Amino acid sequence: xxxxxxxxxxxxxxxxxxxxxxxxxxxxxxxxxxxxxxxxxxxxxxxxxxxxxxxxxxxxxxxxxxxxxxxxxxxxxxxxxxxxxxxxxxxxxxxxxxxxxxxxxxxxxxxxxxxxxxxxxxxxxxxxxxxxxxxxxxxxxxxxxxxxxxxxxxxxxxxxxxxxx
Amino acid sequence: xxxxxxxxxxxxxxxxxxxxxxxxxxxxxxxxxxxxxxxxxxxxxxxxxxxxxxxxxxxxxxxxxxxxxxxxxxxxxxxxxxxxxxxxxxxxxxxxxxxxxxxxxxxxxxxxxxxxxxxxxxxxxxxxxxxxxxxxxxxxxxxxxxxxxxxxxxxxxxxxxxxxx
DNA sequence: GTTATTGCAAATGATTTGCACAAGG
DNA sequence: CCTTGTGCAAATCATTTGCAATAAC
Numbered sequence: 001x002x003x004x005x006x007x008x009x010x011x012x013x014x015x016x017x018x019x020x021x022x023x024x025x026x027x028x029x030x031x032x033x034x035x036x037x038x039x040x041x042x043x044x045x046x047x048x049x050x051x052x053x054x055x056x057x058x059x060x061x062x063x064x065x066x067x068x069x070x071x072x073x074x075x076x077x078x079x080x081x082x083x084x085x086x087x088x089x090x091x092x093x094x095x096x097x098x099x100x101x102x103x104x105x106x107x108x109x110x111x112x113x114x115x116x117x118x119x120x121x122x123x124x125x126x127x128x129x130x131x132x133x134x135x136x137x138x139x140x141x142x143x144x145x146x147x148x149x150x151x152x153x154x155x156x157x158x159x160x161x162x163x164x165x
Numbered sequence: 166x167x168x169x170x171x172x173x174x175x176x177x178x179x180x181x182x183x184x185x186x187x188x189x190x191x192x193x194x195x196x197x198x199x200x201x202x203x204x205x206x207x208x209x210x211x212x213x214x215x216x217x218x219x220x221x222x223x224x225x226x227x228x229x230x231x232x233x234x235x236x237x238x239x240x241x242x243x244x245x246x247x248x249x250x251x252x253x254x255x256x257x258x259x260x261x262x263x264x265x266x267x268x269x270x271x272x273x274x275x276x277x278x279x280x281x282x283x284x285x286x287x288x289x290x291x292x293x294x295x296x297x298x299x300x301x302x303x304x305x306x307x308x309x310x311x312x313x314x315x316x317x318x319x320x321x322x323x324x325x326x327x328x329x330x
Numbered sequence: 331g332t333t334a335t336t337g338c339a340a341a342t343g344a345t346t347t348g349c350a351c352a353a354g355g
Numbered sequence: 356c357c358t359t360g361t362g363c364a365a366a367t368c369a370t371t372t373g374c375a376a377t378a379a380c
Binding site: 064 | 346353354
């Protein structure tokens with residue numbers, strides 16, 4: 001959790017008149033410890049490693065707080081569980097490409113997409129607030145070489161590649 | 166349900182070796198009776214009006230069938246329930262703008278967005294399969310006039326405007 | 331006749347919530 | 356102190372599933 005994030009957390013605490021508590025701080029910290037997306041359960045597991053008495057309820061409650069405060073964004077990766085993205089503070093308008101072969105998620109930015117979005121939205125009589133572009137794609141490497149490092153890694157870690165329980 | 170949709174349904178039935186049943190046909194028919202998005206529960210209600218003995222289970226099962234067969238797409242409108250969009254057969258690459266003031270959803274197409282998506286995706290080493298762009302926006306009419314017909318209508322129908330149970 | 335399909339009710343699973351106790355300011 | 360925050364367990368609620376009965380082909 002860098003200074004910029006720290007500042008946003010502090011501001012959130014202040015603005016909402018919240019109290020500083022150990023469990024909540026542990027969740028804040030863990031959420032921004034890496035730039036990876038995570039589910040509530042994954043974050044819970046991570047928090048528990050250093051803070052064994054934190055409850056799921058607190059994790060969920062703090063997640064809701066961060067989303068409402070604009071620190072975190074919920075993104076739709078086609079999973080049944082909600083996925084949280086901690087990278088919007090650094091890259092406020094980034095998009096996601098999801099590989100349906102290996103499940104890898106690549107973030108990318110492109111100001112042209114935004115410009116067009118703004119234009120279209122304005123033409124329709126609205127004012128764009130935020131946007132999410134998700135591209136589902138297949139892996140060229142896999143198609144041409146018959147193999148892709150991410151797919152191999154995903155299989156090794158037992159990662160579930162397609163949606164639904 | 167027009168001929169084109171009918172043909173796709175027939176093809177799905179044939180390709181999967183499914184049987185023609187009354188409950189299932191009722192769901193197919195109702196799903197494409199209008200070009201509006203719907204939730205499973207809404208579709209269930211609509212189906213029940215003409216086919217009072219159809220069960221929720223069949224509605225869910227048929228929805229899954231249509232999604233898998235590419236007739237319907239699940240879209241993320243920020244609701245807790247899954248929303249289904251029957252318009253991808255006619256407009257395979259359309260996008261959604263969601264007004265956070267009144268909840269109205271506007272569909273739009275723009276080939277420039279697609280072109281850029283293709284380019285970016287290719288550059289990243291993937292091949293785009295499908296994409297979803299969701300723009301969350303505020304209503305200019307509401308901001309300047311202090312009122313917007315959709316918001317009034319939404320309030321009248323008791324439509325829930327923001328997410329979560 | 332077989333096999334797919336259905337409706338029902340029970341199961342599932344992520345998320346939320348009520349409540350009594352603990353901790354922050 | 357006086358609230359806000361917490362953990363726990365129970366509640367929710369959309370969706371899925373097992374199963375015996377029913378309908379396709």
